[in-house]
Amino acid sequence: MPQGPRGESRSADAIGCAVAVACIATGEAEDDRYTTPGRIRGGRSGAAACMEQFDTKWRSEVAKRAMEVRSI
Secondary structure: OOEOOOOOEOOOOHHHHHHHHHHHHHOOOOOOOOOOHHHHHHHHHHHHHHHHHOOHHHHHHHHHHHHHHHHO
């Protein structure tokens, strides 16, 4: 069975992938790929670096542009 970058088991065929997605959607299995401590810590440190590097006016302009893009 193929393995992902961190050694997790992955299904090699399309039907196996579909079954895995269905299990996650119904709550039979958990998809914890994005909740690992390293990813959470990296996101927080990146946000902190952004807060230190850029002033509030620049961050406000970026947030307004993002809001406009999402509203389209």
